[in-house]
Amino acid sequence: MPTETITIATDAGHDLKGSLELPTGLVRGAALFAHCFTCTRQSKAAVTVARALAKEGIACLRFDFTGLGGSEGEFGRAGFAADVADLVAAGRNLLDRFAQPILLVGHSLGGAAVLAAADDIGFDGVAAIATIAAPSDVPHVLQRIEGDLDAIRETGTGEVSIGGRNFALSRDFLEKVESVDLLEEVARLRRPLLFLHSPTDAIVGIENASALFAAAKHPKSFVSLEGADHLLLRETDAQFAASVIAAWATRYLPLRDDWPMPEEGVVVKTGHGKFGTEVHTRTHHLIADEPRSYGGDDSGPTPYDLLTAALGTCTAMTMKMYADRKGWPLDGVTVQVTHERDHAGHCDHAKAMADGKRIQALHRRIALHGESLDEEQRQRIVEIADKCPVHQTLEGELHIVTSKYESD
Known part of the structure; x- marks a missing residue:
């Protein structure tokens, strides 16, 4: 999926750096991801969740808080209030761009x-909120800081270590963290809430999720991340959390009214990335792309994949329908279709048909499953493959008629 680097201006006068994960196809909504304490937008949870949401058509912005990663400002003087201000600035950026309520997702602090x-x-501006391993008591984060906090309160500043990294913290940082009553904030929210938490989280205990859930109003949901560590360092844990949030979020970010769902045929619209394209039928939509070797993002089948799939699926359906009508014991069909771009040297009638044009071919291999089928039945079912409508369309006299399409 394509990733766009963006810059977010803050009211404090400095810039934040972010990465916007874009769906290959059309955008159904937008999400904002807030990383864990002293982490950056490159944390495993941030990247995994953001890209999982993008696969569901939800553009997701992950960014560095003030003084972390690529963002400007002083982390040690910012405090929790600055994180909130950063989120507001980033959220407004998304609202301006996508013009619809956004999903908020946050990990740990x-x-x-x-x-x-x-x-x-x-x-x-907020459609729904999901949290991963969030503390219910914001001052709890101070317990993860190694240093003399009392001395900082007295002198105004001091050196500390957080997660093995050294920072200079100010008295203002500590006071802003200690002044937050998060449960009171949660009790006022009137938005769908999802809390994900591991019962074995050694950094932020499961009792935090219980307190948040109890304070929240419905609709609210809880999902256990059993066996996961606080930072979701295992790929399987990060992927599970991402898939749950992505599935849950689609309920609150429904398909946009302007998505093309044609009454007949298909509508194809370019999306993001070099080749990203979205295909819409009357009731379905899917992504088409090119492989990375061709400069694409490999986020969907290629156009030739779709062409060969049309022949393969129609073949399988036609054979099964015929066998069902005959009452024959066909258990199933496997069809493999490959595309050959230069077939002229492999067929006897190529010279007569070529007329200066390249001869191409689709090679179809068929396997019939069903031990009770006799040879005559097998032969007849394979012969029926040539009767499939797509086969007949491809080998018939096909004209492609192009006309102007009314655009907005």
């Missing part, structure tokens, strides 16, 4: 931050 930022972003 980032989860607490999205809960606290929802009101400031605006009731009409």
Whole structure:
């Protein structure tokens, strides 16, 4: 999926750096991801969740909080209130771009931050909120800091270590963290909430999820991340959390009214990335792309994959329908179709048909499953493959008629 690097201006006068994960096809909605304490937008949870949402058509912005990663500003003087302000700035950026309510997702202290930022972003701007391993007590984060916090309160500043990294913290940072009553914030929210938490989280205990869930109003949901560590360092844990959030979010970010669902045929619209394209039928939509070797993102089948799939699926359906009508014991069909771009040197009638044009071919291999089928039945079912409608269309006299399409 394509990733766009963006810059977010803050009211404090410095810029934040973000990565916007875009769907290959059309955008059904947008999400904002807040990373864990002292992490960056490159954390496993941030990248995995953002890309999983993008696969569902939800553009997701992951960004670095003030003073972390590529963002400007001083982390040690910012505090929790600055994280909330950063989220508001990033949220407004998404609202301006996509013009519809967004999904908020936060990990660890980032989860607490999205809960606290929802009101400031605006009731009409937030569709739903999901948190991963969020603390219910924001001052809890101070327990993860190695250093003399009392000395910082007295002198105004001091050096500390957080997760093995050294930072200079200010008295203002500590006071802003200690002044937050997150449960009161959560109790005021009137938005769908999803809490994900591991019962074996050694950093932020499961009791935090219980407190948040109890304070929240319905609709609210809880999902256990059994066996996961706090940072979701195992790929399987990060993928599971991402898939749950992506599935849950689609309920609150429904398909847009302007998505093309034609009454007949298909509508194809370009999406994001070099070749990303979305195909819409009356009731379905899917992504087409090119492989990375051709400069694509490999996020969907290629146009020739779709062509060969049309012949393969129609072949399988036609054979099964025929066998069912005859009452023959066909258990199933496997069809493999490959495309040969230069077939002229492999067929006797190529010279007569070529007329200066390249002869191409689709090679179809068919396997019939069903031990009770006799040879005569097998032969007849394979012969029926040539009767499939797509086969007849491809080998018939096919004209492609192009006309102007009314655009907006």
